Amino acid sequence: MKDINTFIFEFLEDLLGDGGVEIASIIGKKESTAEELAEETDMKINNVRKVLYKLYDHRLASYRRIRDKNTGWYIYFWKLDFEKAPEVVKNLESNYLNKLEERLKYETSTMYFVCKNTCMRFSFADAQEVSFKCPSCNETLEYFDNSKIIARLEDEITAVNEGHEEVA
Numbered sequence: 001m002k003d004i005n006t007f008i009f010e011f012l013e014d015l016l017g018d019g020g021v022e023i024a025s026i027i028g029k030k031e032s033t034a035e036e037l038a039e040e041t042d043m044k045i046n047n048v049r050k051v052l053y054k055l056y057d058h059r060l061a062s063y064r065r066i067r068d069k070n071t072g073w074y075i076y077f078w079k080l081d082f083e084k085a086p087e088v089v090k091n092l093e094s095n096y097l098n099k100l101e102e103r104l105k106y107e108t109s110t111m112y113f114v115c116k117n118t119c120m121r122f123s124f125a126d127a128q129e130v131s132f133k134c135p136s137c138n139e140t141l142e143y144f145d146n147s148k149i150i151a152r153l154e155d156e157i158t159a160v161n162e163g164h165e166e167v168a
């Protein structure tokens, strides 16, 4: 069984990317400004802010702000707020699971075709409509084997479902 923090960080990694986890682990320890985090992680300040807003959106971070007397601008001090994290993670996870299942449905709903130059993928109906010729490069469309995509989606769905059980 994974411990809940490992699980949360793995989840954050998916949600925020590598830099996001780095930021999350730094602000976990102390209150920091975006500028401080950018310096510590060597990330661009805009990327740091993006991660912070994402965390904030998911109620995983909060801030305290004070007005700088010299500039009149607000300074934001961020900190992580993982109290609600298990709940948030569960919600995110079920959204993610829905997306995976939608994608799986899409992949298994029809046969797909693709041109040699991989301009576009066509469903059977769409391929029929263009007489199996790519509208942008005029190549003949060929059957597209999406069985690997389907297998990957199924694996991921299984993994997420097993994660549920481990945390619950």
Ligand SMILES: [Zn+2]
Residues within 6 Å of the ligand: 115, 116, 117, 118, 119, 120, 134, 135, 136, 137, 138, 139
């Ligand atoms: Zn093409």
